[in-house]
Amino acid sequence: MKPFFITGLTDAEGTFVTIVRKNINSRHGWRVDVVFQIGMHIRDLELLKLVQTYFGGIGSIVKPTQDMCTFRVSSPEQIFQKILPHFDQFPLITQKRADYLLFKEVVIMMLRKEHRELDGIQRIVNIRASLNLGLSEVLKAAFPNTIPFSRPIIETQIIPDPEWVAGFTSGEGCFFVKITKGRNKVGMGIQLVFQVAQHIRDEELIKSLVTYFGCGRYVVPSKKEWGYFQCTKFEDNYNIILEFFLKHPIRGIKAKDFDDWVKVAEIIKKEGHRTKEGSSEIIKIKAGMNTGRTLASDILTDPITETD
Numbered sequence: 263m264k265p266f267f268i269t270g271l272t273d274a275e276g277t278f279v280t281i282v283r284k285n286i287n288s289r290h291g292w293r294v295d296v297v298f299q300i301g302m303h304i305r306d307l308e309l310l311k312l313v314q315t316y317f318g319g320i321g322s323i324v325k326p327t328q329d330m331c332t333f334r335v336s337s338p339e340q341i342f343q344k345i346l347p348h349f350d351q352f353p354l355i356t357q358k359r360a361d362y363l364l365f366k367e368v369v370i371m372m373l374r375k376e377h378r379e380l381d382g383i384q385r386i387v388n389i390r391a392s393l394n395l396g397l398s399e400v401l402k403a404a405f406p407n408t409i410p411f412s413r414p415i416i417e418t419q420i421i422p423d424p425e426w427v428a429g430f431t432s433g434e435g436c437f438f439v440k441i442t443k444g445r446n447k448v449g450m451g452i453q454l455v456f457q458v459a460q461h462i463r464d465e466e467l468i469k470s471l472v473t474y475f476g477c478g479r480y481v482v483p484s485k486k487e488w489g490y491f492q493c494t495k496f497e498d499n500y501n502i503i504l505e506f507f508l509k510h511p512i513r514g515i516k517a518k519d520f521d522d523w524v525k526v527a528e529i530i531k532k533e534g535h536r537t538k539e540g541s542s543e544i545i546k547i548k549a550g551m552n553t554g555r556t557l558a559s560d561i562l563t564d565p566i567t568e569t570d
Contacts, residue, residue, distance in 0.1 A: 263316045265352045266422060267513075270429025271313070272349075273356040274460075276300045278365035280390050282383065282401060294377040294386055296369050298345050301332040302433070302514070309432070309514035317344045338372045355422065356464045360414045364389050367411075384408070419467040421474055428510040434459050435516060437523035439548040440494075452535045452544055454499045454527055457481075459490040477502050500527050522551050 277299050285293035298321075300313060310323055310333040321335035335341055346366055354362055368377075368386055376382030384405060391397050391410035402408070421427060440453040460468045462482070469480045471491040478493035493499055504527055507520055526544050534540025 263312055263513075264423075264425040264428075265348065266425040267429035267432075268313060268316055268348065269352045269354055269422075270426035270431075271309075271433050272300060272429075273354050273358055273426070274430045274433025275302055276358065277394070278358070278361045280365060280368045280386065280393055282387055282390055284400075289378065290380050290383060292383050294368070294372060294383065295336060296338055296341060296365065296372065297334055297336045298341055298365075299332050299334040301326070301330055304329055304331050306514040307331050312513065317348070320344055338369050341369050342373055352422075355416075355419045355426070356460070356467060357416050359416045361393055363414045364393050364411060419464070419470065421467075421470065424506070424510045427471075427474070428507065428512050431458055431507070432512040432514050432516055435512065436552070437516065437519045438552055439523065439526050439544065441545065441548065450541060452526075452530065452541070453494055454496060454523065454530065455492065455494050456499055456503045456523075457490045457492040459488050462487055462489050465489050475502055475506070496527075496530060500531060519551050522547050 277297075279297040279299065281293075281295040281297065283293055283295075284291060287293075300310060302310060304325065307323070310331055313333050314321060314323060317335070320337070320340045321333060323331055323333050325331050335345060346369065349362055353359060368389055371377060371382060371386060377386055384407070387397070387401060387405045387408050389411040390401070391408050392413040396410075397405075397408065435456070435458045438455050440455050442451040442453070443449065456478075458468065458471060465480075465482075468489055468491050472478050472480055475491075475493070475498075477495065477498035478491055480489060481492050482489045493503055504524060508524075511517060512520060526547055529535055529540050529544055532540075535544055
């Protein structure tokens with residue numbers, strides 16, 4: 263797997279977590295843990311195995327829920343040796359990079375054993391206050407003198423490599439076929455749609471995809487918490503989007519949706535969607551895409567093992 267593919271996938275689905283919790287076996291009653299993880303649907307188990315292989319086989323793949331699987335690395339030493347060097351050399355570009363930089367500080371403190379002293383725990387709690395969702399009520403009560411660490415501001419969000427787009431799309435992208443009623447002789451309109459969604463905090467990054475691809479538009483839904491890049495013009499999807507992902511393949515379950523999307527594109531290109539036979543074939547393909555897809559990989563034949 264290409265390095266920037268890993269970074270793009272992490273920008274989409276990765277998390278950098280610092281956990282501070284009570285522990286009666288610790289000298290000061292608190293335990294600190296760090297976890298790097300990428301969580302995806304169980305159908306993307308094989309993709310997570312590739313990620314684990316990329317990082318040298320470290321960590322574990324666990325199944326926190328029936329529908330989800332997660333690649334996790336919780337050893338500070340392994341994170342320092344494998345995870346940090348990757349993201350220092352191939353940096354994240356979403357606001358998740360701020361979480362990474364704070365997380366990195368905690369990992370280094372742990373390797374210095376600073377988390378074993380109360381003042382070190384307090385500094386880690388200060389950092390934790392600026393990470394992800396902030397502090398729990400338990401931590402707020404236990405550490406009333408917490409001063410949140412200054413959160414880095416991520417201003418430069420320039421797409422560094424096509425493989426970043428491939429990785430990010432493997433997590434947050436969607437290829438689908440929209441069918442509506444039409445006035446033509448087959449009675450339906452068929453439209454190819456490609457879109458990439460992201461939280462509104464990365465609005466400028468997703469907007470930049472319009473310039474990057476030279477097509478599409480940025481759309482903000484009514485809830486305004488998530489925005490997305492969307493391309494619906496057939497010529498742009500066929501000549502730009504399709505060609506891009508043939509050169510820079512996405513991976514995992516979305517690769518199968520892309521393959522079906524390409525099949526529909528070829529039918530439309532040959533005007534097959536204007537015939538009854540072609541329209542029926544498109545309907546059949548669409549029924550097996552996205553949430554309609556049923557795969558043998560839904561049922562795990564290989565046990566998920568923990569090696570961390």
